[in-house]
Amino acid sequence: MKGINPLAVSGVFAIVAIALPFFGSDYAISFSIQLLIFLVLAYSWNWIGGYAGYTHFGQVGFFGIGAYAGSLLNFHYGVPWYLGAIVAAAVGAVVALPLGGAMLRLKGPFFAIGMFGFARVLEAFALGFDSITGGGTGIYLKPASDLRPLYYAVAAVAMLMLLMTWKLDNSRLGLKLLAIREDENAAESLGIPTTRLKIGTFVASAIAPAAMGSIYAIYLGFIDPPTAFAPNMELTTIAMVLLGGMGTVLGPLVGALVLSVVNEVLWANYPQIYLACVGTIVLLAVLFMPRGIVSLGMKSGWLDIGRPLFRRLAAREEQAAT
Secondary structure (H helix, E strand, O other), X not given: OOOEOHHHHHHHHHHXXXXXXXXXXXXXXXXXXXXXXXXXXXXXXXXXXXXXXXXXXOHHHHXXXXXXXXXXXXXXXXXXXXXXHHHHHHHHHHHHHHHHHHHOOOOHHHHHHHHHHHHHHHHHHHHHOHHXXXXXXXXXXXXOOOOHHHHHHHHHHHHHHHHHHHHHHOOHHHHHHXXXXXXXXXXXXXXXXXXXXXXXXXXXXHHHHHHHHHHHHHHHOEEOHHHHOOHHHHHHHHHHHHHHOOOOOOHHHHHHHHHHHHHHHHHHHOOOOHHHHHHHHHHHHHHHOOOHHHHHHHHHOOEOOOOHHHHHHHHHHHHHHO
């Protein structure tokens, strides 16, 4: 039985995203914006963490950079939020390029801890330079009178991230990144330009989070260091990827949908213990489904196993051997 194809899922996703503002309540739109922002963060993290194998705790640093870049432009110069998001994305890429060259020399826990430190340094900078960032007081922005433009912008980016991940998953670039993840020294010995690919993927994974940070600040109408560089946002993003399935096309989507809905239901009904409940659910999922929900779906035949490029290459090798 042929499983569900990621392109079919993306088509359904697009239809639902377009229709939701016409039929959904203001609460549904607001909740969807938050879900989609996490979805974009999850797909971005999946590129460098799931495909290249460089897991880290510093993506929220780019999110915070984008939040302040867009907020400062809007607050001081009246730059529209959509232009602020574009500038924030560019700033994220500019910061990520030299940072990736330096940090990607580290591996494993050293890279993860180094990136965590990067985010904490940025938070301290935002707190200390209150003449620029507003410090602990934060920056108050004019709230969006209509959330629909923000919703459609975030939905479009999320859709783009899904399609780009599908393209990556079925390309030679994706195969090279997976080779780096499995054995970087072996990949380099085969002629794969590991350093260039790692830095390029790192920079690409920083662009969308910076743009989302800028949009998130407009969505809230406020930004301060604890909000811009919140560790729980990073941990939630990683949990979504782990729950759905690292290094897969649909993993971030499934993880974001499941964890966001569970989060919202538990928070509404059990606000005192919902974090403990969510943590328990994620822990059980990692213990009993270490490769995520998507891998379980592939084994059961509900989801397409994907990566037709791999099957084509294997068929060529088989024909050459015969």
